[in-house]
Amino acid sequence: MTTPTVYVIDDEEPIRDSLALLLKSVGIASRGFSEAREFLDAYHPDWAGCLLLDVRMPHLGGLELQQDLNRRGVTLPVIFMTPHGDVSMAVEAMRAGAMDFLQKPFKDDELLRRLQAALAHDARERERLQQYENLRQRVETLTPRELEVALRIVAGQSNKLMAAELDLSERTVELHRAHAMQKLEARSVAQLVRMMLDVDTPPAT
Amino acid sequence: MAKPMVATERRADDDRFRALLDAAVDAIVLIDGQGLIARFNHAAERLFGFSEAELQGRNVSVLMPARIAAEHDSYLERYQRTREARIIGIGREVTGQRRDGTQFPLELSVGEFRHADETGFVGILRDLSERVQQREAEAAARREIDELNASLAHSGRLNLLGEMASGIAHEVNQPITAIAAYAGACQRLLQSGAIEVAELRDVLDKIRAQAERAGQVINGLRVLARRQEPVQLRVNVNRLVNEIARLMDFELRASGWRLVFDLQANLPAVNADAVQIQQVLLNLVRNSFEAMLEQAHGDSVEISTAAAVGEVRIRVRDSGPGVQPAFRKRLFEPFQTTKDNGMGLGLSICQSIAQAHDGRLSYVDDGRPGACFELRLPVASD
Numbered sequence: 001m002t003t004p005t006v007y008v009i010d011d012e013e014p015i016r017d018s019l020a021l022l023l024k025s026v027g028i029a030s031r032g033f034s035e036a037r038e039f040l041d042a043y044h045p046d047w048a049g050c051l052l053l054d055v056r057m058p059h060l061g062g063l064e065l066q067q068d069l070n071r072r073g074v075t076l077p078v079i080f081m082t083p084h085g086d087v088s089m090a091v092e093a094m095r096a097g098a099m100d101f102l103q104k105p106f107k108d109d110e111l112l113r114r115l116q117a118a119l120a121h122d123a124r125e126r127e128r129l130q131q132y133e134n135l136r137q138r139v140e141t142l143t144p145r146e147l148e149v150a151l152r153i154v155a156g157q158s159n160k161l162m163a164a165e166l167d168l169s170e171r172t173v174e175l176h177r178a179h180a181m182q183k184l185e186a187r188s189v190a191q192l193v194r195m196m197l198d199v200d201t202p203p204a205t
Numbered sequence: 206m207a208k209p210m211v212a213t214e215r216r217a218d219d220d221r222f223r224a225l226l227d228a229a230v231d232a233i234v235l236i237d238g239q240g241l242i243a244r245f246n247h248a249a250e251r252l253f254g255f256s257e258a259e260l261q262g263r264n265v266s267v268l269m270p271a272r273i274a275a276e277h278d279s280y281l282e283r284y285q286r287t288r289e290a291r292i293i294g295i296g297r298e299v300t301g302q303r304r305d306g307t308q309f310p311l312e313l314s315v316g317e318f319r320h321a322d323e324t325g326f327v328g329i330l331r332d333l334s335e336r337v338q339q340r341e342a343e344a345a346a347r348r349e350i351d352e353l354n355a356s357l358a359h360s361g362r363l364n365l366l367g368e369m370a371s372g373i374a375h376e377v378n379q380p381i382t383a384i385a386a387y388a389g390a391c392q393r394l395l396q397s398g399a400i401e402v403a404e405l406r407d408v409l410d411k412i413r414a415q416a417e418r419a420g421q422v423i424n425g426l427r428v429l430a431r432r433q434e435p436v437q438l439r440v441n442v443n444r445l446v447n448e449i450a451r452l453m454d455f456e457l458r459a460s461g462w463r464l465v466f467d468l469q470a471n472l473p474a475v476n477a478d479a480v481q482i483q484q485v486l487l488n489l490v491r492n493s494f495e496a497m498l499e500q501a502h503g504d505s506v507e508i509s510t511a512a513a514v515g516e517v518r519i520r521v522r523d524s525g526p527g528v529q530p531a532f533r534k535r536l537f538e539p540f541q542t543t544k545d546n547g548m549g550l551g552l553s554i555c556q557s558i559a560q561a562h563d564g565r566l567s568y569v570d571d572g573r574p575g576a577c578f579e580l581r582l583p584v585a586s587d
Binding site: 012014015017018019021022024025026081104105106107108109111 | 378379380381382383384385386387388389390391392393394397399408411414415
């Protein structure tokens with residue numbers, strides 16, 4: 001994964017330049033783009049951090065970009081910079097899935113606070129996604145029988161019932177159960193249940 | 206027997222005469238050569254509040270305000286002497302005074318009559334109070350309309366401002382945002398000692414440039430928001446254009462740019478606010494030079510004038526690559542700009558100035574190279 005970076009998209013060079021310096025002053029990496037298209041062309045799924053977007057830009061505007069990002073499954077949190085007092089645009093931005101918005105001109109402290117929150121949010125989300133991915137990979141190592149047994153455990157079936165329904169010996173059921181727990185790295189039945197439920201509901205993107 | 210007969214006839218004539226006077230809608234006053242009132246009809250009684258009986262034999266000046274009354278005898282005397290009519294047979298608007306002392310405007314026409322050994326004057330008076338009030342009301346209404354028009358024109362400009370308000374906020378917020386970010390960064394970098402003097406100086410320059418940019422936006426607005434009515438006078442377009450050269454002389458010499466003129470002689474005059482039209486032309490010329498500078502293409506701008514049907518045409522053409530067709534239709538919309546540092550208000554302000562002159566500003570593609578803007582102004586009516 002790359003260094004968490006604030007991707008600043010604003011058509012005005014002075015804004016990009018000044019924000020880059022501000023971010024540098026607090027040790028946050030940043031990268032500027034003069035338009036949304038430029039960002040989309042350069043974008044790599046590995047990129048971590050957040051997007052700081054001017055809502056009104058020529059060509060592809062901020063809101064359109066947000067929709068485009070949603071379509072492409074880009075999960076970087078987006079903070080919109082909106083014109084001061086333009087509530088409708090801010091509402092629109094939030095509706096389009098923005099994490100936050102700031103009205104220009106903003107206080108630098110305020111901007112940094114929100115950006116740091118966005119970066120932390122992204123880091124958490126990435127962590128969660130990573131965990132889910134790990135879990136999914138572990139679940140995929142289960143054999144069909146082991147998966148069957150694991151699902152029946154989630155459903156609350158006893159070994160005895162499973163043995164009867166699957167036409168297996170209770171001993172064999174216990175063996176599948178032990179293997180499944182081992183493969184999933186579940187230390188208890190409760191944990192196994194939670195894992196199976198987790199893997200059934202991928203993190204929202 | 207003849208005598209009583211005459212007396213009867215005479216009384217009958219007299220009665221008929223009186224009835225005639227009293228039937229008149231207008232006030233009628235008969236005076237003798239000395240200005241003493243002989244007859245005062247019903248209408249006059251109603252108008253002045255005096256009865257005939259009260260006034261008979263009194264000087265007619267009793268019906269006038271003091272300042273005129275004092276002169277009246279001398280007017281009569283002068284007329285008797287010179288026979289030079291100032292009012293007799295002419296009529297004029299004068300001021301009358303009622304019994305209660307109130308004054309009112311009236312139209313007075315005076316005729317002289319001679320009958321047997323009698324001479325005198327007949328004055329017919331018509332109350333003008335209502336007409337004057339009406340005239341004053343009309344004048345007040347006209348003033349109100351004028352004021353309304355002025356404020357409409359103002360609110361028209363305010364409307365234009367309103368439409369652009371969100372864009373303007375953006376234009377001012379951009380430099381302010383940059384300034385705040387630069388300043389915040391410097392503070393933090395200074396605190397951690399992570400900034401060199403040279404870098405700091407560089408950032409301060411940028412802050413100043415952004416502050417100037419915000420100031421320019423405000424200056425641009427001030428022109429628009431000014432309530433002052435544009436002063437439109439007959440102007441000679443060629444003279445305006447020549448003044449541009451003088452106004453830009455310094456810039457031209459400093460930059461090495463060239464301004465070329467192709468002016469048609471004997472142009473008809475236009476009604477225009479010279480300063481505003483010059484602002485439009487200066488803006489177009491500067492735009493041209495800036496565009497050429499940015500695109501590193503061309504170094505001269507040509508201003509040409511020509512008469513068209515009912516219009517005077519002023520064209521500003523640069524020697525650069527011209528405006529991309531895709532961008533042309535949005536040229537005059539606020540906040541459209543191809544310039545790195547422009548605010549994109551210039552051409553939309555220019556267009557509103559042109560429209561305020563019943564003129565039009567447009568981009569012209571006549572097949573010749575270079576970007577060409579054309580300002581058309583209607584010829585002044587005589």
